[in-house]
Amino acid sequence: MISTAKFDFLVNHYKKKIFNYAIYMMKNQMDAEDVTQEVLIRTWQNINNFNFYAAKGWMMRTTHNLCIDFLRRNNKMNYNEIHIEEDYHEEIADTGIESNPGKLADKIITDDEIKAAIDRLPERIKSPFVLYELQEFKYKEISKILDIPLNTVKVNILRARKQLQKELKKYANEKIK
C-alpha cells in the first residue's frame, strides 16, 4: 500500500520531466514513450531500494542512461566535436547590422525552430543544457545525474548556449536565402 502511494507520488511529480527529457534525447516521441515506460517500471521495481528524497535524481539518471543505451544501440549518437571559436573579432563583427541580415534580435523565434536547434546539439552538451534550462535542475543535481564534475556541467551549458545561437543564426540565414 505504502509502495503504491510512493510510486503514484513519484509518477505524478516527475513523469513530465522524464518524458520531455527523453523527447529531446531521442528526437522522436515513440522512442521517448518507450524510455518513459521503462523508467517508470524500473522505478516501481526499485521503489523500496532507493532513498525517497533522492528519487528525482535517481529517475533522471535512469532516464539519461536508458536514452544513451538506446542511441548507442541504434548508432544514433551525434559525435560531432564542438570547436570553440577562437576568432572572436569575426564573431562580434558578424553580429553587426550591415553584415548580418538574419540578425536574431528582430526575429521571433518559434518553438519548432528552437526545438530543432536544440535537437541538433551534440548529446554531450545537450543533456546538461536541457536539464538546466528546460527541466530546471541545479548544477549540482545535473552533476550527479550525468556523473560529471560540476565545472564540466557549467562549461558544457555555456558551450550549448553558444552553439544554439550559431544554429539559430545559420537557420535564419538559410531561410533568407
Place this chain on the structure above:
Amino acid sequence: MQMRKSNRLDQNLIDNIIRVVYGDAGIFDWIYIHLKSAFDKEIKTLLMDYKNTAKAVHHLKQQDVPDYIIKNVNKRIDATSVRKSIFTVISHELISLFGKRAIPATVIGFIIAFVISFLLLREPEPIYKYSEIEIEIAEQQLKHSLAIVGKAFQTAEKNFNEEILNNQINKNFNRGFYLVNNILIGG
C-alpha cells in the same frame, strides 16, 4: 600578442553577456554589460540576439505525458491504476505532504509551539482565600482541640503518679523492704 589578449577579453565579454541573458550573472556583471551595451552598438546587438534566444528557450512548453503510457505501466506492474481506499488516499496525501522535507519540520514546529503556548497560557489553579471569620473559628477549634489533648495528658500523668506509682509500685516495694528488715535483719 595584442590580438590574442583582446580575443581573450572579448571571449570573457561574450561569456558574461551569455550569463547575463540566461540569468546566471551577478548584479554587478548585469550592470556592467548593460552599461557597455549602451555605448557600443555591436555589443548591444549581441546582447539582444542572445536575449531573444534565451527568451525563446525559457518559454518552451513541456509536453504532457499521454495517459496510455501510465496505463501501460500500471498493467505491466500489475497494480490497479486507481484504488480509492481510504488508506491509499490518506497515505498518498501524507506522502505528498511529507515528501518535502520542509513539511515535517513545520508540522513539528507547530506542535511544539502549541504545547508551549498551552503550558504558558493556561489558567493557574485558583488560590482559595479564607474570610476572617473562618480564620477565627479555625483558631478557636484548634485551641479547643489542644485543650482536650492537654487535659488528657494531665489526667494520664495524675493516674500514673497516684494510681500506678504510689498504689501499685511504691506500696509493694515498701512491703517488700519491711519483710526483708524483719525476717533477715531482725530489726
